[in-house]
Amino acid sequence: xxxxxxxxxxxxxxxxxxxxxxxxxxxxxxxxxxxxxxxxxxxxxxxxxxxxxxxxxxxxxxxxxxxxxxxxxxxxxxxxxxxxxxxxxxxxxxxxxxxxxxxxxxxxxxxx
Amino acid sequence: xxxxxxxxxxxxxxxxxxxxxxxxxxxxxxxxxxxxxxxxxxxxxxxxxxxxxxxxxxxxxxxxxxxxxxxxxxxxxxxxxxxxxxxxxxxxxxxxxxxxxxxxxxxxxxx
Numbered sequence: 001x002x003x004x005x006x007x008x009x010x011x012x013x014x015x016x017x018x019x020x021x022x023x024x025x026x027x028x029x030x031x032x033x034x035x036x037x038x039x040x041x042x043x044x045x046x047x048x049x050x051x052x053x054x055x056x057x058x059x060x061x062x063x064x065x066x067x068x069x070x071x072x073x074x075x076x077x078x079x080x081x082x083x084x085x086x087x088x089x090x091x092x093x094x095x096x097x098x099x100x101x102x103x104x105x106x107x108x109x110x111x112x
Numbered sequence: 113x114x115x116x117x118x119x120x121x122x123x124x125x126x127x128x129x130x131x132x133x134x135x136x137x138x139x140x141x142x143x144x145x146x147x148x149x150x151x152x153x154x155x156x157x158x159x160x161x162x163x164x165x166x167x168x169x170x171x172x173x174x175x176x177x178x179x180x181x182x183x184x185x186x187x188x189x190x191x192x193x194x195x196x197x198x199x200x201x202x203x204x205x206x207x208x209x210x211x212x213x214x215x216x217x218x219x220x221x222x223x
């Protein structure tokens with residue numbers, strides 16, 4: 001069956017531009033997570049969705065970061081006025097609440 | 113907040129040698145999960161441990177959850193080149209959703 005998909009796979013942007021990253025979770029998974037992984041680092045939690053609501057946004061690094069989820073399915077992570085320190089791989093995962101998380105392939109964001 | 117420490121950060125072994133990575137949480141965990149990330153890939157779930165003192169095996173991999181549910185280990189017997197990758201532990205502190213990931217242990221295997 002289809003796994004978690006993310007698009008684009010790679011995104012190169014200029015400092016100050018806005019970017020949108022998309023995640024399509026596994027059908028039926030009510031929980032959706034966004035993580036950020038910098039080179040050689042662990043996974044930094046950004047935000048969690050249960051259905052369309054985001055009860056935990058505590059990991060968002062700044063108010064330039066926002067995310068939404070519609071129809072209990074697709075999620076978009078938006079980064080406004082990108083900075084070089086935003087360069088990382090952004091991973092999306094979905095799960096059935098506190099069970100194993102299924103990760104997508106990630107979006108590699110490079111801010112020049 | 114909850115912190116999960118993982119050691120070592122890197123481990124290089126000769127094929128056939130054993131490997132162990134250790135995970136320690138600053139708080140008691142409800143459960144702990146282990147993930148493997150191959151180079152260039154994304155994390156893939158390996159196992160979840162729930163009970164105090166639990167030991168689970170998957171072929172050459174042995175996972176343990178400490179009695180106090182604050183630490184865990186992953187041991188690989190007789191490593192193979194296919195074991196190469198970063199192994200992450202991820203602790204759940206009692207919420208019904210949030211995992212705190214360790215920084216991972218990068219395993220390289222010399223054939």
